[in-house]
Amino acid sequence: MKTVLRFRSLVATGLLALTCAQAQLAEEYRPWTNTAGKQIEATLVSVDAVAKTLKLKMKDGREFDVPIATLSPADFEYAKARYAAMQAAPAAAPAVAMPATPAGTPPAATPPAATPKGGAKVVASKPAPPRPPIKVIPASTFKAPAANDYLSGIAKVRPRLIHNAAGWAALKAQIAADPVLAKMMEALKASGEDLLQDPGLTRINGDTGGEGPKAIYRIGLVGALAYCDGDLKWQDKGKQEVLALTDKTSFRDWHPDLIDNVTDMVVATALGYDWFRSALNAEQATTVRTYLAEKGIDALVAHLEGEEIPDTAKGLSGGQTESKGKAAPKKAAPKVDNSKLPPDGKQMAAATALLIAAIALVDEEPAVAKKAADAGAKIFGKGITRFAPAGVWPEGLQAGEDVMDYIAMLSHTLKSAAGRDLGLSLLEGIPQFGIARMHLIGPSGQTFNFGDSKSAASTRPWIATWLCGNHGNPGIRAVAAVAKQPVSSNYFGPLAGNFLYYNPHAAGDGTADTLDYALPGGFVATSRSGWEKTDYFIAVKGGENEDHTAQLDIGSFVLEAGGQRWGIELGMEGDRVSGYEVKPGADRTKRFGYYLAGTAGQNTLMFDDNQDLEARAGVLLSASTPERGVAVIDMTKAYSKDAKDVHRGVMVVRGATPYLVIQDDLQVKNSKTLTWSMQTDAEIAAEGTSAKLTKGGKTLLATIVSPAGATFTSAKPPVPEKIDAQARDLTKINVLKASIPEAKGPQSLCITFTVADTAPAHTHQPIAEWVKVK
Numbered sequence: 001m002k003t004v005l006r007f008r009s010l011v012a013t014g015l016l017a018l019t020c021a022q023a024q025l026a027e028e029y030r031p032w033t034n035t036a037g038k039q040i041e042a043t044l045v046s047v048d049a050v051a052k053t054l055k056l057k058m059k060d061g062r063e064f065d066v067p068i069a070t071l072s073p074a075d076f077e078y079a080k081a082r083y084a085a086m087q088a089a090p091a092a093a094p095a096v097a098m099p100a101t102p103a104g105t106p107p108a109a110t111p112p113a114a115t116p117k118g119g120a121k122v123v124a125s126k127p128a129p130p131r132p133p134i135k136v137i138p139a140s141t142f143k144a145p146a147a148n149d150y151l152s153g154i155a156k157v158r159p160r161l162i163h164n165a166a167g168w169a170a171l172k173a174q175i176a177a178d179p180v181l182a183k184m185m186e187a188l189k190a191s192g193e194d195l196l197q198d199p200g201l202t203r204i205n206g207d208t209g210g211e212g213p214k215a216i217y218r219i220g221l222v223g224a225l226a227y228c229d230g231d232l233k234w235q236d237k238g239k240q241e242v243l244a245l246t247d248k249t250s251f252r253d254w255h256p257d258l259i260d261n262v263t264d265m266v267v268a269t270a271l272g273y274d275w276f277r278s279a280l281n282a283e284q285a286t287t288v289r290t291y292l293a294e295k296g297i298d299a300l301v302a303h304l305e306g307e308e309i310p311d312t313a314k315g316l317s318g319g320q321t322e323s324k325g326k327a328a329p330k331k332a333a334p335k336v337d338n339s340k341l342p343p344d345g346k347q348m349a350a351a352t353a354l355l356i357a358a359i360a361l362v363d364e365e366p367a368v369a370k371k372a373a374d375a376g377a378k379i380f381g382k383g384i385t386r387f388a389p390a391g392v393w394p395e396g397l398q399a400g401e402d403v404m405d406y407i408a409m410l411s412h413t414l415k416s417a418a419g420r421d422l423g424l425s426l427l428e429g430i431p432q433f434g435i436a437r438m439h440l441i442g443p444s445g446q447t448f449n450f451g452d453s454k455s456a457a458s459t460r461p462w463i464a465t466w467l468c469g470n471h472g473n474p475g476i477r478a479v480a481a482v483a484k485q486p487v488s489s490n491y492f493g494p495l496a497g498n499f500l501y502y503n504p505h506a507a508g509d510g511t512a513d514t515l516d517y518a519l520p521g522g523f524v525a526t527s528r529s530g531w532e533k534t535d536y537f538i539a540v541k542g543g544e545n546e547d548h549t550a551q552l553d554i555g556s557f558v559l560e561a562g563g564q565r566w567g568i569e570l571g572m573e574g575d576r577v578s579g580y581e582v583k584p585g586a587d588r589t590k591r592f593g594y595y596l597a598g599t600a601g602q603n604t605l606m607f608d609d610n611q612d613l614e615a616r617a618g619v620l621l622s623a624s625t626p627e628r629g630v631a632v633i634d635m636t637k638a639y640s641k642d643a644k645d646v647h648r649g650v651m652v653v654r655g656a657t658p659y660l661v662i663q664d665d666l667q668v669k670n671s672k673t674l675t676w677s678m679q680t681d682a683e684i685a686a687e688g689t690s691a692k693l694t695k696g697g698k699t700l701l702a703t704i705v706s707p708a709g710a711t712f713t714s715a716k717p718p719v720p721e722k723i724d725a726q727a728r729d730l731t732k733i734n735v736l737k738a739s740i741p742e743a744k745g746p747q748s749l750c751i752t753f754t755v756a757d758t759a760p761a762h763t764h765q766p767i768a769e770w771v772k773v774k
Contacts, residue, residue, distance in 0.1 A: 028082070029059060033072050044082045054079055063129050063504065128508030131472025139388035139428040144381025147373035150355050153418040156363045159227070160417035161274040161356065162409060162500060167416055168227035171502065175228065180507060183481030184499045185228065190484035191495065192225045196237055198487045200244025202251070209255040212264025213490035215245055219268045220496040221485070223275045228499075239279040242272035246291035252315035256299040260346050262313075264491075266296035266353040267409070270360040289361060293368045297357055300350045301375040341584040343383035344549050345399040351379035352406035359417055380410075387429025390522025390619075391436035395549050396451040401460040404433060405491065408466040408501065425470045432519070434467035435474045439517035439526045440539060442560045448524065448539035449558075451551050452572040456565075462497025468510070469503035475512025515654070516629035518622035525619050527629030527650065529658040534563045536658050536753075540650045542617030542633045548584045551597045552611040554638040555604035555648045559660060559678070562698045562755035567603050567678045570596050570728050588613065595717055595730065603678045604635075605646070605664055611638040620647065623771045628653050630770050643668050649767040659754040665767045668743045676738040676749055679717075684734050686712035690759070691736055702736065703759035705750040710740045 031039035045055040045063065053065045071079060159165060175181050195218060201211050218241050226234035244250050245268060254265040269292045277285065299313040343351065354376030358369040384407065386394055393400025407424060414421040424430065437458075440448045446456040465479050479498045492500060518525035523542035529535045537560040545552055559567035573580045573596045580597065582588050592610050595601040599610045615638040622631040628651055635646040643666045651661040668674065682695035689704040691712040704710050715737055717730040740747060750764045 027057070030078065032056065032075055044079055047079070065132060126478075126508050128468070128473035128478070128505045128510045131474070131505075131510075134426060134431060134471055136431055137423050137427050139385045142385060142423070142427055144384075145377060145422045147358075147370065147377040149422055150373050150377060150414070151358060151362050151369060153420075154359055154362050155417050158277050159275050160413070161271050161360055162412045162416060163227070164416040171499075172228040172230075174502070178502075178507065180479070180481050181499070181502055184495060184502070187481060187484045187495055188221060188224055188499060189229060191221055191487075191489075192229075192234060192237070194484070194487050195221060196233065200241055200247075200250060202244070203253070203255075209258040209261030211251075212254070212261040212268065214488065215241075215268035216264050216271075216491050217485070217489045217493055217496070219272045219275070220492040220500065223271065224496050224499055226275065235276060235279050238272060238276040239284075242269065242276055242280070242288060243284060245269050245272065246288045246295075251291075251295070253313060254295045254299070256295070256309045256313040259300065259303045259350050262296055262299045262303075263346070263350045263353045266292065266300060266357050267406070269296065270353075270357040274360045285364075289365055289368070292357060292361070293365065297354060297368060297372045300354055301371065304347060304350055304354075304375050304379050342386060342394075342547070343379045344547075344584070345393070345395050345403050347379055348383040348403045349406045351376040351383065352403075352410050355380060355410055356406075356413060359413055384424065384427060385429065387427075387433055389428055389432070390517075390519040390524065391429050391432025391434070392440075392522060392524045393433075394523075394544055394547050396449060396453040397437065397440050397447045398449060398453040398455055398459055399451070399549075400433065401437070401458065401463050404430075404463050404467075405460050408463060411470075412466070412501070431467075431471045434464065434471055436517060436524070437464065437467075438474050438476055438512065440524065442537040442539070442558065442565065443528065443531070443533045443535045444560055444563060444565050446558075446560075446565055448526070448541070449569045449571060450524075450541050450543075450553060450556055451569075452549055453569070454571055456569070456571075460491065460497065461494050462492055462501060465498045465503065465506040466501040468505035469501055473505040473508065473510025475510045477509050479506045514624050515652075516622065516624040516631070518619045518631040520621065521618055523618045523633075525622055525631030525633065525650065527624075527631060527652040529652055529654045534561075536561045536652055536660055538567075538650050538652060538660050538662070540631065540633055540648065542619065542635070545611060545613055545615045545638065548582055548586070548588065551602065552592055552599045552613070552638075553602040553604060554611055554615060554617040555633060555635045555664075556602040557650065557662065557678075558603070559662075559753060561660065561700055561753065564682075564695050564698050564700070566680055566682055566693055566695065566700045566753070568680055568733075569603070570601055570679055570730075570733065573597060596728070600677070601679065601717065604676075605639065605648075605666075606675045606677065607639065607642040607672055612640055615640070621771055627655065632767055632770070639666070642670070642672065647767050649770055651770065653760070653762075657754075657756060657760065659752055659756070659760040659762070661750065661752050661762060663748065663750040663764075663767055665746075665748045667746055671742050671744040674740040674743040674747065674749070676751070678736045680734055680736060681732055682734065684714035684736055686714045686736065688712065693736065698755060701754050701756065701759055703752045703754075704738055705752055705762055706748055706764045707740065710738055710749060713737045713739065 027043045029041045029043045032042050033039055040058065042056040042058050045057050047054055053067055055063055055065055057063045154160065159168065163171065175185050201215055201218065204210055219238070222234050222238040222241060226238050245265065255261045269288065273288050273292065280288065294312040298310050302309045354372040358373040358376065362369040393403055411421040411425045441458065447458055449456045464476055482494050485493050485495050515530065516527045524539065526539040528537040538557055540555065540557040541553065543554050544550060545554060556569065557567055558565060558569055573594045580591050580594055582591055592598045599606050617633055617635050617638055620632045620634040630649065630651050633648045635648055636644060639646050646666040649663045653659050653661065664676065680693060682693040682700070685692045688711055691702040693700040693702065702712065704712065715735045717733050717735060719730060738749060738751060740749060748764065748766060752760050752762045754760055
């Protein structure tokens, strides 16, 4: 039985006056009244004055976080008296501080046979608590916060970034009661001991950067240890790290031309300054603030506003310029207007870093904070809505995880410093991201790495922990403690990241609602036969070719079966290949001449040339039943020169002998050859309407069901003249192709895939008949 407590309203300021110390008496169950007047037996577990919530537990073990402000008068008076008695009892470990749960309706649950293994590392665990009720804020009604909204109400106490003092204390106290958290602390201390032997970071010469991610790791690790272990050596090390980042002998600058490196240096320095401010004397604090403003904030503002980077950010101390003597001043570069373009992932990260820095400096450097917040708010408010409606970032899951990492820091910081996050964690697309992320990870553990994603693995798994804390566990396994991290680690890492955001929902196994994921208007759909490693899985995308970071890959897919990924995404060509990486508004012609960015290098359809550069495509419809999962992408605009009514349908047929179907229905305008492609690292043996792929001791059988005359062939990608070290080795790639020569008029190319020895007895039917309209 799923029960959600929603209590009558009363502003309960008296209860919040109690201290944050949380003790536990013997469980005492009593009736609590919900909005329908029904009484539910539950016991008070704890009070969180920071989140302004009570934690109640029912007799079956399920727990709920209930806003204090919604208690009935009788419930409030009982809670107040009960909590006073708990304080007088011998102390026990408190629960981790959790954000207040807004009112709403929980999602319906139709659990699959097993839970997904993607995301956090698997450990045996109890079930996660039921997902809290949430009320999603529609993107269409969201009013982007102004700079002053981020800075108003900030508590002028430290620490305040990510955790305040009460949040750190609650996390620390939970260690004794939670074996996983205790193991995390052991690994954190082991990692910290290694870091103690390592000197502070220094600038890497050249134009590669790379110090920023390492700086975040080091500050995050030492910060967690300083507040949750308590040994003074961690505070001393934290102070050392912050001073190293802002020492002109260690860092003459933060690579101001590299927006991503400056972003991370700003985040690391802001966190370090806030967490270790008490260890800095007045002179040291002034130095840190000056570096943060000049080397970081000024550079990021210039990047976001399309202006030339100021001299003070370019390896020069404050007040100096590059001009000496009577040399003529350098001509300023023309300003680039980015105001009409949607922010990309790097711009979103930079904007978030500015907002975090502004919150860190608002009391001591209000003018600097205002400048940072003004620039950050304009970009952030416009960019965060790009996750709507389905929770998929247009540049791919990896880029989406990167953006969400900074959003998590900002949201948690706003809740810690001001008691609210301006609705960011409940904005349409953010709650859906956790569900989409889970479904975009295949049975093999690889992500749907479309676009310029460099990796087929989740790069920031701790994002799932933060999302679970806000929206409940959508179906991932409990987070696990991992081994100590090397000193060279980047960002928070799975150890410090999961520790910082640890919560009851991430501490237990979740149960997924469905085997399929697609939302009309979104541009990614996935379907699978189950959650085990050998199950069938397919993910397909629409997208926006007009995005300056996009590949021309509308309709591209990945395909898994039998524990292997057969249809693969090739990733990016490489940052340093001429013309591949383009800035917003720049000419993209050269970019799409590369195999990995053009249509030929994707798992989609092709006529004679690339897809339309301005095309958009989304999920037209989807359906999920126990027997099958179906999704359809409308690709018409991508092929406007050559065809109309272009629809790609994907289907997973479940049951005792599951299989996959990919079908393309379209009207070809003029007689020309239509080619279907799938990139793979498997060996291909193609003959007529059948193709056998072999990989890892497994076999995949592909069969053309229709039309008559279509045949399979295999090919090799072109070998590039210049190979970037970051790009995939195309010499190890094969391409399965299906061709319809001289296609004209209505066409329906239907292909099935199975790991069985024989092709499935699939009956072809038009995509328009796949889903019955009621």
